[in-house]
Amino acid sequence: MPRLIDHEERDREIAEAALRVLARDGLAGLSVRNVAAEAGIATASLRRAFPEQDALRRFCLEHIRQNATRRIERVRGEGRTAVLAVLEELLPLDEERRVELTAHLQLGALALSSGQLRPVLLEFNSAIRELCAGLLAELDRTGELRAGRDASVEADRLHALVDGVALHLLWEDGPEERRRAVGVLAAHLDALR
Template sequence: MPRRIDTAERTDTIATAALRVLERDGLAGLSVRGVAAEAEIAAASLRRAFPTQHALREYCFEVIEERATVRIRGLDLSGRALAEGILAQLLPLDAERRTELVAQVQLGILALTDEALRPAAIRLGDGVERACRAALTVLDAARLFGTHRDLDYETQRLRALLDGIAMHGLWNGEPESSALMLTTLARHLDELSRPEGSERS
C-alpha cells in the first residue's frame, strides 16, 4: 500500500524540485509537467498544491527565504563569528545555497516584467537586507562596529557587497571562489570596526 504524503511534505517536495528545475533548465523548464517529473509526482498532485504557475513561482521565493532563515536561526555562534555566519547563509558556498541563488536570479529577472510576481521578489530582497542589518547589529553589540558609522548606510553598503560577491561566486563556480567570497566579506567586516579614516591610511 503506498505511503500517504501529507500536504506539507508534498509542498516541500514540489518546491525543492522547482528550485532544481530553475537551476538546471531556467524559467523555460518551470512548467507543471517539468516540475512534476522532477518531483516524481503526478501533475494533478502538483496542480492541487499550486493551481497556477504564478503560485508556484511565488512559493519558490518564499522557500528560498525560509531556508535561509532556518539556517540562520540554527547558528550556535556569537560575536564576529555569528555575523559572518549570518551572511554566509546568503552566499553560494554549497550546492543548496547555489541552487537557491540561481533560482532567485531566474525568478528575479522575471519579476522585472511581471508585476504580479514583483512583490514576492521585493519581500525576498527585504529579507536579505534584514539579514545584513542583523549581522551589523551583532557586530555593534560586540563593539566591532565603528561608533562613527551609520547603520542604515552600512546596511545598504553591505547588501550591495553581498549581492556582488554572491554573483561573482555564482559565475566562477570553482572551489577557490568560496574562499574568495569569505575573505572579501571578512575584510569588509574588519574595515567596519576600524576608527574613522583608518581605512584610508
C-alpha cells in the same frame, strides 16, 4: 488502508524539484509538467496545488526564503564570528545554495515585469537588507563596529557586497573562489571595526 501523506514533506519535495528545474532549464522550463516529472508525482496533483504559474513561482521564492531562514537560525555564537557565519549562509558555497540562488535570479528577472511576483521579491530583498542591519547591530553590541558609522548606509553597503559576492560565485565557482568570497566579507567586517 489509504496511505497517509506527509504534506510538509511533499511540499518540500515539490519545491526542491521546482528549484532544480529552474536552475537547470530556466524560466522556460518551469512548468507544472516538468516539475511533476522531476518530483515524481502526477501532473494533475501538482496542477491542483498550483493552478497558475505565478502560484508555483511564489511558492519557490517562499521555499528559498524558508531554507535561508532555517540555516541562519542554526548559526550560534556572537559578534564577528557569528555575523560572518550568517553572511556565508547567503552565499552559494554548496550545491543547495547554488541551486537556490540560480532559481532566485531566474525568478528575479521575471519579477521585473510581473506584478504578482514583484512584491514577493521586494519583500525578500527587504528581509535581506534588514538582516544586514541586524548583523551590524550585533557588531555594534559586541563593540566590533567603529562609532560614528551611518547604520543605514552600512546596511546598504553590506547588502550590496553580499549580493555582488554571491553573484560572482555563480560565475566562478571552486574552492579558491569560495575562500576568496568569504575572505572579502571577512575583510569588510574587519574594516568596520
